[in-house]
Amino acid sequence: MPGKNNNHLVSIILAVAIIVRIDAIISTALIGIYLFIKNKRSAIIPIISIIITTLVVFYFQKNYFGDFLPTTYYQKVTGFSTIERIQRGLLVFNQFATRDTFFLLMFSLASLFFYQMQRNCEALLLLGIFIAQCAYSIYIGGDYAEPETNAANRFITQGMPALIILFSWMTSRILSDLKTAQPRSALSNTKVNPAISLAFIILLIISGESWINYAIDNAPLLKADIRRVKLGLLIAENTSPEAVIAVHAAGQIPYFSERTTIDLLGLNDPAVAKSAGHGEFYPGHNKWDYEYSITQLQPDLIADNFAPLADFMRGNKQYIELDNGIYIRMDSTLISADEIAKEYR
Numbered sequence: 001m002p003g004k005n006n007n008h009l010v011s012i013i014l015a016v017a018i019i020v021r022i023d024a025i026i027s028t029a030l031i032g033i034y035l036f037i038k039n040k041r042s043a044i045i046p047i048i049s050i051i052i053t054t055l056v057v058f059y060f061q062k063n064y065f066g067d068f069l070p071t072t073y074y075q076k077v078t079g080f081s082t083i084e085r086i087q088r089g090l091l092v093f094n095q096f097a098t099r100d101t102f103f104l105l106m107f108s109l110a111s112l113f114f115y116q117m118q119r120n121c122e123a124l125l126l127l128g129i130f131i132a133q134c135a136y137s138i139y140i141g142g143d144y145a146e147p148e149t150n151a152a153n154r155f156i157t158q159g160m161p162a163l164i165i166l167f168s169w170m171t172s173r174i175l176s177d178l179k180t181a182q183p184r185s186a187l188s189n190t191k192v193n194p195a196i197s198l199a200f201i202i203l204l205i206i207s208g209e210s211w212i213n214y215a216i217d218n219a220p221l222l223k224a225d226i227r228r229v230k231l232g233l234l235i236a237e238n239t240s241p242e243a244v245i246a247v248h249a250a251g252q253i254p255y256f257s258e259r260t261t262i263d264l265l266g267l268n269d270p271a272v273a274k275s276a277g278h279g280e281f282y283p284g285h286n287k288w289d290y291e292y293s294i295t296q297l298q299p300d301l302i303a304d305n306f307a308p309l310a311d312f313m314r315g316n317k318q319y320i321e322l323d324n325g326i327y328i329r330m331d332s333t334l335i336s337a338d339e340i341a342k343e344y345r
Contacts, residue, residue, distance in 0.1 A: 007042055010035075011049035018053045022070070025054055026136055027129050027158065034125045071273045075266045076284050077140055079277030088281050089138035096146040097134070097153050100206045101160075104167040105130070111170030126166040133159030144283040149220035151210060171198060225252060227345050231303060231326075232256025234344045239301065240334035246299035248306040257303075264293050264306070278308070294319075300334050302327035 014031060017024040028050050035043035058068045112123055137143065137155040146153055228249060235245060235257035246262040247253045254261040266272025266287045277286040290312040305325050313319060319327045322341040
């Protein structure tokens with residue numbers, strides 16, 4: 001009975017992971033394969049849970065959103081060749097992810113090589129989850145925020161717990177062997193657990209630069225976040241609730257303005273998300289269709305700027321650009337033009 005209860009708990013955890021984030025299918029599939037190799041009978045319930053949950057999520061997305069996959073998938077992944085995505089994925093992986101992962105991965109691989117008895121299904125599962133997440137990140141072109149924040153990749157992050165567990169496991173084995181081999185050495189008599197010192201050194205390698213940057217400049221993109229919050233509040237105070245706004249950064253501005261919003265980059269608009277990409281591949285920032293989003297949908301206000309927008313708006317007689325960078329539609333009666341033109345930064 002305990003085995004059955006564990007299977008049920010594992011099945012629930014795997015199902016919740018897929019519900020929370022659809023690309024958790026990668027890790028859950030590997031876990032399902034591992035369970036099947038270990039015990040075919042006990043793997044039946046978890047594997048059925050993975051399959052049913054995946055189908056249910058796809059069914060819900062198709063019926064609720066109109067597509068099997070999220071709009072963000074079409075916006076970020078389609079419109080460019082696989083080669084273009086992989087080239088950028090490899091570039092940002094080398095520039096950013098290796099700092100956080102290289103030492104832990106190389107140490108773990110070396111340990112697996114020298115400790116043959118540790119080369120078992122559990123170790124390979126942990127290694128496989130991490131490598132699969134790295135491969136997934138490279139395939140889709142990486143995380144756009146890496147150059148912006150010099151911080152963790154959101155897709156590789158899902159595999160980091162597996163790598164950390166594997167590294168800790170291998171480290172524990174090595175430290176245990178050293179202590180056994182030299183029971184009277186300084187290593188065994190020291191008052192400070194060597195595992196703690198090693199963990200601190202690894203933290204400095206992985207996060208030291210980020211900590212220093214945070215201490216000096218505060219959180220990444222904080223100034224931009226504050227500016228967008230102020231802009232959202234300015235719009236909320238000086239437009240009618242019926243006003244429709246258009247933005248490129250569809251986060252703080254729509255939230256704080258509480259206005260119907262057109263997403264100019266298409267992360268929330270399937271029509272733009274499935275359109276052709278522009279320029280060099282940069283995840284999430286290569287799709288726009290101003291003829292559709294602005295000329296056709298006619299927002300009352302365009303809140304934020306984006307390099308290609310200026311060319312499109314040049315000579316546009318329907319909109320006027322204010323000194324603070326906001327565009328307003330000249331015939332809109334839902335905007336207090338004098339107030340919205342004030343500097344908000």
